[in-house]
Every structure is written in C-alpha cells, then in structure tokens.
Amino acid sequence: MDRMESVDLNAAADAYAATPLLNCLLREAADPAEGSAATPDEGRTVHRLRGSGRLLRVTGGRRPLRPELRTADGWRPLSHTELVKLTADELHRYTGVPNDELPVEIADSREAVAALLAARAAAEPPRDPYVRSEQSLVMGHPYHPAPKARGGAPVASWLPYAPEAYARHPLVFLGLREDEVAEDGGPRAADAIDALAGLLDGPRPPAGYRLLPAHPWQLDLVGGSAAVRTAFADGRLLRLGPGRRPVWPTASVRTLYVPGEADLFVKFSLDVRITNDVRRLWRHDLLKLRRTDVAVEAGFAELRRCGSNAVWLADRGYRTASFAFEELAVLVRDGLHAQLEPGATPLASAALAEGFTGSPLAATADPAGWWRAYLRHVVPPVLDLFARHGVVLEAHLQNSLVAVDARGVPVQALFRDAEGVKLLPETERAAAWQRLVYCLVVNHLTEVAGAIAEAHPGTAAALWPAVREEFLRYDAEHGLPEIAELLSAPSLPAKTNLLLRWTRADGAAARYIPLPNPLNG
Secondary structure, eight states: OOHHHHHHHHHHHHHHHHHHHHHHHHHHHEEEOOSGGGOOBTTEEEEEETTTOOEEEEEOSSSOEEEEEEETTEEEEOOHHHHHHHHHHHHHHHHSOOOSSHHHHHHHHHHHHHHHHHHHHTSOOOSSHHHHHHTOOSSOOTTOSOTTOOTTOOHHHHGGGOGGGTOOBOOEEEEEEGGGEEEESHHHHHHHHHHGGGGBSSOOOOTTEEEEEEOHHHHHHHTTSHHHHHHHHHTSEEEEEEBSSOBEEOTTSSEEEEOTTSOEEEEEOEEEEETTEEEOOOHHHHHHHHHHHHHHHHHHHHHHHTTOOOEEEOEEEEEEETTBTTTTOEEEEEOSTTTSOTTOEEEEHHHHHHOOTTOHHHHOSOHHHHHHHHHHHHHHHHHHHHHHHOEEOOOSGGGEEEEEOTTSOEEEEEEEOGGGOEETTTSOHHHHHHHHHIIIIIIIIHHHHHHHHHHOGGGHHHHHHHHHHHHHHHHHHHOOHHHHHHHHOSEEEEEOHHHHHHTTOOTTOOOEEEEEOTTOO
C-alpha cells in the first residue's frame, strides 16, 4: 500500500469509527446548543456537552462526521484520538465515574476498522447477495461507541473469521465421547449436527463418540483451558480435522451460514466482548432455549394459518461437552431457502440501513412503495406475537432479514435469535413493550427510514406517516391498547450503550433515554 492509499484508508477508518461514537456522545451526553456561537453553518450542527458545557460541532445528521471543538481561537478540528479523549473527559465529568477501559476499547474498534478496510480492498466480495449483505457492516451498530472492538486481540487472530473482511473458513470438527455429551432439541437438532459430518475432510467420529463442530477462533481461545486441555489428553475429546468446504460468517461473527444441501446456521460461543457482551452461549440461555423457541414457533405457525408468510428461523437445539458447557457449545438454527418465497432473495436489514453494493433500497424507483411493502411485512408479525402470544421478538436490525423479489421489492420478513426473545408474563408487560418499541422502532425502522431519506430525499416527509398508518391498521384489525399510547407519546426509548459501557453495567441491563417521537402527529 502506497502512502496515499494509507492516508485514505486511515481517513476512512477514522470516519467509520467516529460516526457511531459521535452518535452516542450527542444522544447520551449532549444537548442542542443555543446562542450566537451555536448557529448552524453549512450543514453543521452544534451541541453543548453536559459534562463541561463545551460546544461540539459536527457535519451531517444521521451519520455525523468532522467533529470540531469550540475554543477561544474558534472551531478546532478533532482527530479521532482527540475525540476519544474528549469523550472520556466528558463522561467522567458527567457521571462522576472514571473508566480507563472504554477508551482503549474504542481505540481497538478503530484499529479493527482499519484492518477490515485493508482486507476488503484485497478480497473478492461474495457473489451471493445474501452473504454480501451480512458481510457489509463495516461501521456496524450506529449507536455503540466501539462496534468493531475485538477484545484487543491481535488482528491476525480474528481477521480470518471476520465477516466484514469477506471471510469464509471451514469449521473445525471434534469427536466428543458419548458420556460427556450434553444436548437438547431432540432429533431435529441432533440429526442436523450429525449431518455436518458430510463436511469432514478426515475420518468421522469413531464408535462411542459424537460429532462436535467448533468455531476455529473459539477453539484457539479456549484450547488452553485446563478442562479442554485435559479432555484432549485423556481422550474424551478428539481432533477430527477441518471441514472440506468453507462456511460464511454472518454479521454476528459467531454465527456461521452453512450453504448448500445443509442450509443451516450454526452459532458458537466466542469468548470475546463484541459490543456490550462477551458472546458466550450462556448456560442459563441454553437451558431455556427450547421453551422459548417453541413459544415463538407456535406464534409463527398461527401467523401462517392466518395468511402471513413471515418466517421464524428456529433455534432447533444445541450440543456441547459437559466439562466445557458454555465454551464448546454449538447451536443449530434453521436455514433460509426452505422457507423463502419462490425467487425471493433474503437480505440483512442492518445492511439496508448501512448501505451496500446492490442494495434494492438505494436502487428503487418507487421508494414510498418500497417502504410501505417493507413495513407491511416487518411490523405486523412483531405486533401479533406480542398481542396474541405474549412473545417479544428482539426485532432489531441484526435479527431481521427481508426477502425481496426480482424487482427488489420486499415480499417477506424473517426473524431470528431466540436468545433475545422475552416471554410474558415472565417479563413485566410495560418493560416488554418498551423493549419491543426500542428494537423495532428506534433501532430498526428509524435506521431504515433514515437510509431511505438519504437515498431519496423527496420521500422523507412521507416515511413516518406510513409507519403510523401501519400501526393504526394493525390496531384497527386486531386491537392492541399499547399502540394508541405509542402514537401519542412525546418520546421513544433509546438504549444508552455509551453510558452502559462507561459505567460497566451488565450488557443485559438496558437503560433508556427519551427521544422525540416521530410517530406523534
């Protein structure tokens, strides 16, 4: 890479990393500023930071860039390093809590972006538009301070498994002695896992052993633990070798798509903090998985009987080793093609929001019609599961797929991830509804609507009236008392990922702040 390419790459990495950090800082620790020094200029907006009262100016709205700090000598541009220092100082002042870990994590995220951009420049994008959409999220979560942090690990340890680098890689297969197998999900899950033996490039498990697929990065991370090392030494665990065909990492990194005849997803533990959590398949989640998934499947079956074509990608079950229950767990999930509308192409909703080559959202000649079709397929299933079955889907961008027809028009919605599902009455109804509104409206619809408004500015004024109309239509047909309250509420709940990470709160301990409600009107 020559000097100019290096400069361009670094500038791009700074921009990709600064945008979500600025989104968080301005949402969670700043207010729109007033006064002569705060007058907007050339598309720039000014914000007063709550911790110090200092003024910060940025370019753009949905994806802010080019931060500048007001000083006695005027507006001073901030490098990414200076922005991180400013953020840390402001949060310390605002919360009264110090944190020397998060600035390092934010810097790690920025360095990961630089490595991903370099890798993408030298790699061939996948031809499959679905895989391409899953692997397009270079920026990632638009409201997380460090969306691409990889636990500070060396780039070489994780880059071969990074979806954003257009990675594909084989699974690693282990043989697990039968008396050490822990599993749930019945034959539907067990047969799917056993069938993956067809990918083996070496011998199949010997008599008395069961197949245990593993993620190669996770095996590197936990292979030196005493429990795993001892199991290899005493023969409870055998190395069978890699698969002979590659699988595709999806946006979540630890969930891999197995294409072809298998047409499955496999999800693994990954002992790395990605966004808010260390991404293990936790024992308590695995133990309740089937009960949760069965409830969701029942709700979607009822939807189908009522004429909906919405799809739930079921988490069929898991297999793991009793001596490393969380570390070596593998979960198997339904694939795509058996449930797709004929001729439809599934795409990750998060990719539609961030943008990617070939996005039908950007290319459509009828953005208003495209948006109405999108809403008609995405919104009713989420509301129906809540209203009629007491199921709260975590229908945020990364857990939602939309299938489009040959013209690029949405014709089907697909949802996934039982781990994030909440059930009533186990979860208090008001809290469950708040979670639904955050995931579906704030995290999901707001971002896709923003992408449409950027690509098709003339449609912007019609986007939220269309969302309101879709909620009203559902309420008129089925009745859901929370809808009237939602449409008249002055604000919507927005998750505070920056403050959550700064205060070292548990990743599942969501905290919300109010945002102006675009549905009110």
